Amino acid sequence: MARPSRYPPELRNRAVRMVAEVRPDYLTEWSAMKAVAAKLGVKHAETVRSWVRKAEVDAGGRPGTTTEESAELKRLKRENAELKRANEILKAAAGFLRGRARPATQVLIAFIDAFRKVFGVEPICRVLSEHGTKIAPSTYYAAKSRPVSPRAVRDERLKSEITRIYRANYQVYGARKIWRQLHREGHVVARCTVERLMRELGLQGARRGKRVRTTVRDDGHERAGDLLRRDFTAPAPNRRWVADFTHVATWAGVVYVAFVVDVFSRAVVGWAAATTKQTRLVLDALDMALWRRDRAGRPVGPGLVHHSDAGSQYTSFRFTTHLIEAGIDASIGTVGDALDNALMESAIGLYKIELIKRHGPWKNLTGVELATAEYVDWYNTTRLHGEIGHVPPDEYEASYFQNHTEPQVTATT
Helix, strand or coil: CCCCCCCCHHHHHHHHHHHHHHHHHCCCHHHHHHHHHHHHCCCCHHHHHHHHHHHHHHHCCCCCCCHHHHHHHHHHHHHHHHHHHHHHHHHHCHHHHCCCCCCCHHHHHHHHHHHHHHHCHHHHHHHHHHCCCCCCHHHHHHHHHCCCCHHHHHHHHHHHHHHHHHHHCCCCCCHHHHHHHHHHCCCCCCHHHHHHHHHHHCCCCCCCCCCCCCCCECCCCCCCCCCCCCCCCCCCCCCEEEEEEEEEEECCEEEEEEEEEECCCCCEEEEEEECCCCHHHHHHHHHHHHHHHHHCCCCCCCCCEEEECCEHHHHCHHHHHHHHHCCCEEEECCCCCHHHHHHHHHHHHHHHHHHHHHHCCECCHHHHHHHHHHHHHHHHHCCCEHHHCCECHHHHHHHHHHHCCCCCCCCCC
């Protein structure tokens, strides 16, 4: 708002009239203006001159912007500034204005806190109220002056725990897994509370994308039959394994990563990475799985089924021979049907969305290998899996072996 003049309108009008009356008594108009300024106690004659010129413009005797036009321009500028500010407020509040339900008062209070220095409390309340989200400035000030509620104190404590769990788990956990982890740590909280606090924190879990096909069948190879027939359950570890591989784009070229997963616990028992998708890649993953089980004192025995798709790497003579030598039964899904290896598809989907897409770009094979090693360790020892009771695979297997005495199998060398 413009600073009001220290001279009243009556004085300005009188000065204009007096200049017109005494003008004939002076050689110049300026002399008349100085005389009138002195008589009326106006400090500067230039002030009287500006009044006279303005009166001439208003009367049409001189070109320029009239007083009425100037006032209209000022009004339009104020309205334009108000509209611009309202638009900025609406943009900032778009996140919760899109919803059908009115946001909770504490959400509105937090929004005003975040933007009060930019727009002011009263303008924010006015704009929100005009667009269906009513809140009065008095409501805001009352909320800020009252003591912090026990719920607010608990929410802040839970937000800290939620953020910690989210960051400690590759920033991929959604509300369900964070809720489960909080309960594992002794924090009794409703799932809807976790969902609400995650929305306030702007956190969300990883979401799956589309899978890219990597394996190509080779009709020149004989294929084993499908021993699983989409039954992805197992009575114990080392009874059924599923395998597949995927690709990772790096600055140095494409890297292929193969996995072997135990159906019983969903544990990644073996993996390998290479810059080519030859049979050696899937063989290395299988050999790692056999070595890890042997090192853990749980070597595989007769009856283990290795299931994969009909990719040429898995139907090759070299790979099939390796399975026979290890006493493993081969199982191949039907051609062109992803559901026949759905469990492995799911595991690779998690790997791509939880690690590769969220933590790239990747430089080369070494970078992918190091990150995959860390991810597999987290996946087996820490990540909660809903299919096995929301516990990590290693914990699930340990619980099984505590309650079941498995016959010891001597590994062949």
